[in-house]
Amino acid sequence: MSSIAEKRSVGAVLWEYLTTVDHKKIAHLYLFGGGFFFLLGGIEALLIRIQLLKPQFGFMSEETFNEMFTMHGTTMIFLAAMPLLFALMNAVVPLQIGARDVAFPFLNSLGFWLFFFGGVFLNLAWIFGDAPDAGWTSYASLSLFSEGHGIDYYTLGLQISGFGTLISGINFLVTIINMRAPGMTFMRMPMLTWTTFIASSLILFAFPPLTASIFFLMFDRLFTTNFFDVTAGGNTIIWEHFFWIFGHPEVYILILPSFGIFSEIISTFSRKRLFGYSSMVFATILIGFLGFMVWAHHMFTTGLGNVANAIFAVATMAIAVPTGIKIFNWLLTMWGGSIKITVPMLYALGFIPSFVIGGVTGVMQGIAPLDYQLHDTYFIVAHFHYVIVGGVVFALLAGAHFYWPKMFGTMLSERLGYITFVLFFIGFHLTFFIQHFLGLWGMPRRVATFLSGQGLDMGNFISSIGAFMMGIAIVIMLVNIVITTVKNQKVGNDPWEDGRTMEWALESPPVYYNFKQTPFVRGIDTYWIEKMEGNKGLTPAEPLDDIHMPNNTIMPVIISLGLFIAAFGMMYNPMNQVGDGKPWAIPVLIIGLCITFGTMLIRSIKDDHGYHIPKEELMNDKHKGGIAS
Amino acid sequence: MENNSVHRTSVEYRRKKSAKEMRNQFLTFILMIFFTVISFVSVAYNDLFPSNFVAPFILLLAGIQVIFQLYYFMHASHKGHEMPMFFMYSGVFAAFLTILAFLTIVWW
Numbered sequence: 001m002s003s004i005a006e007k008r009s010v011g012a013v014l015w016e017y018l019t020t021v022d023h024k025k026i027a028h029l030y031l032f033g034g035g036f037f038f039l040l041g042g043i044e045a046l047l048i049r050i051q052l053l054k055p056q057f058g059f060m061s062e063e064t065f066n067e068m069f070t071m072h073g074t075t076m077i078f079l080a081a082m083p084l085l086f087a088l089m090n091a092v093v094p095l096q097i098g099a100r101d102v103a104f105p106f107l108n109s110l111g112f113w114l115f116f117f118g119g120v121f122l123n124l125a126w127i128f129g130d131a132p133d134a135g136w137t138s139y140a141s142l143s144l145f146s147e148g149h150g151i152d153y154y155t156l157g158l159q160i161s162g163f164g165t166l167i168s169g170i171n172f173l174v175t176i177i178n179m180r181a182p183g184m185t186f187m188r189m190p191m192l193t194w195t196t197f198i199a200s201s202l203i204l205f206a207f208p209p210l211t212a213s214i215f216f217l218m219f220d221r222l223f224t225t226n227f228f229d230v231t232a233g234g235n236t237i238i239w240e241h242f243f244w245i246f247g248h249p250e251v252y253i254l255i256l257p258s259f260g261i262f263s264e265i266i267s268t269f270s271r272k273r274l275f276g277y278s279s280m281v282f283a284t285i286l287i288g289f290l291g292f293m294v295w296a297h298h299m300f301t302t303g304l305g306n307v308a309n310a311i312f313a314v315a316t317m318a319i320a321v322p323t324g325i326k327i328f329n330w331l332l333t334m335w336g337g338s339i340k341i342t343v344p345m346l347y348a349l350g351f352i353p354s355f356v357i358g359g360v361t362g363v364m365q366g367i368a369p370l371d372y373q374l375h376d377t378y379f380i381v382a383h384f385h386y387v388i389v390g391g392v393v394f395a396l397l398a399g400a401h402f403y404w405p406k407m408f409g410t411m412l413s414e415r416l417g418y419i420t421f422v423l424f425f426i427g428f429h430l431t432f433f434i435q436h437f438l439g440l441w442g443m444p445r446r447v448a449t450f451l452s453g454q455g456l457d458m459g460n461f462i463s464s465i466g467a468f469m470m471g472i473a474i475v476i477m478l479v480n481i482v483i484t485t486v487k488n489q490k491v492g493n494d495p496w497e498d499g500r501t502m503e504w505a506l507e508s509p510p511v512y513y514n515f516k517q518t519p520f521v522r523g524i525d526t527y528w529i530e531k532m533e534g535n536k537g538l539t540p541a542e543p544l545d546d547i548h549m550p551n552n553t554i555m556p557v558i559i560s561l562g563l564f565i566a567a568f569g570m571m572y573n574p575m576n577q578v579g580d581g582k583p584w585a586i587p588v589l590i591i592g593l594c595i596t597f598g599t600m601l602i603r604s605i606k607d608d609h610g611y612h613i614p615k616e617e618l619m620n621d622k623h624k625g626g627i628a629s
Numbered sequence: 630m631e632n633n634s635v636h637r638t639s640v641e642y643r644r645k646k647s648a649k650e651m652r653n654q655f656l657t658f659i660l661m662i663f664f665t666v667i668s669f670v671s672v673a674y675n676d677l678f679p680s681n682f683v684a685p686f687i688l689l690l691a692g693i694q695v696i697f698q699l700y701y702f703m704h705a706s707h708k709g710h711e712m713p714m715f716f717m718y719s720g721v722f723a724a725f726l727t728i729l730a731f732l733t734i735v736w737w
Contacts, residue, residue, distance in 0.1 A: 205723045
């Protein structure tokens, strides 16, 4: 294993990415993988909006429309938003806490590949004919009676990618608890690290209910069990509960890291310490806790009874308090700051009012009696797109611009960035603001078309125009990425000039071992403190010594591939509900599982102690690794 | 450099501490066996104990055994276990809420 970087052929680069365990390269993988699914989900959204462009437009059949919105929701939540957040977390969090990698580099790679193969499996549904068509919530009473294998792609694909997410979440927890540099106490951690920590603990507690309920659904459909079948003594409501026990924390898993990204951006470009740091931490933890006590607000109309509805309504409204604390902290960070307008800062400025609108409509739906009116209308669609697009997607776009130099060493064009922002921001409000009113005027969600002369024509037309503007904005961003990559103008350590946290003390992109010497942390905004004292780099906490590094390995790909193969065997097993079982199914299932567990066995038996970068090599290395000397 | 006498005291201290711990573990172990025996007895003599007493009684004993397991055998009370214990209690909390809700509003 050589530690010297050299020019490599395309095949070698591909092999490097397939086998890498380096958190910075896995961040690239998550960015490309998540970005690919983001484009797929975006195309599905555009097709939905084309169908709803005018009344009774026969652009696609009702069946295809059902598949389209199901796949749009599922893809965007599980395969786009979460992996893209993992991309930024992987790229930044180890650097922010002064670590050389995550705690379990092998599991980090395994997490990515499980997500990727799960996502590919889910999307193969398009190629093989039946896509899932019961909504991203896939309520059991509907999904049990869905024809074809669509729902099976959903259960098996999400199960595989869910394992990956759970593994990554646990990895970040262990990393943040155990791998902080000397002096990096919990209350000195940057906000992105804090929010990653809380989001990871939400993953730890929220994904097992999803795994369990998907197993139930999978067995109901594939092995003729009756967990959800009421006629056979099952209970269909249990799916709803389990799904939302997972589903509500899930939206906090998405939004908390987004809050973290904006906290970093706002304090960087206000050139001021984050206002109310400890209250920010407290609010994040509180949101995490409350997030587990509100799931039934998605089910007010299920018939839980007045007492249950009232309890969950009050708990829901309580979440507005810590969220409000955060909003005011951001405003007060900017107050009196020396604000520099950049592309990420623009997204942050756009995020605050957009997210507040989404939050206010959320509290409205928290009022259980009102929710009876709003349930399953476009008002709901407008609400969750305001929080997910106005919160999470804005954060992803802002974070992509902000951390692009740290991930790739080049700076995205400011000019094209402004155009992207303006188009996306206007398009977003055009698409979703009117949907509040469409909902109030009586348009139900998840309908393939609507009649003319009911006052819905103009609203839907405006909404579709907005969707196209967002599409164009994303295309411009892709052009921006291509131009920037082709130009390949390398930037220095701190390209925004106002970096506060440790990642900006490192090269862009950082050398593969990150820190030559583990840094010593003396307060919040470590790098800012060093800069204010006139230091060029971080203060080392240890003398220069050999660095222990993990070896690259192809095993995570093989383990994930095994499950991917097994999923086909599972789906076509002779007991399946569709009744098209194949004789090859059971052997394929067994072969797939053998590949997975066999590889895990080899991994357990074969010792891999990694390698050391000798001290002499580090002394001659031109890379500084964050240390000034 | 380690002084020899300091070294000896630290060994003595450690020995004393592990002896105390050993005693605690031994006591806990006996108690746990005792609890298991009386749960079996309570089920075996079902004509003596009504079933709506036996079920909560066994669950209570099981809860105590979990706590013994965590604190005496897995050393949860020792320094450095704060974070795992925080996460365990968070998990217990989330699971408790789920079960409570299911008992009250699903299978009511």
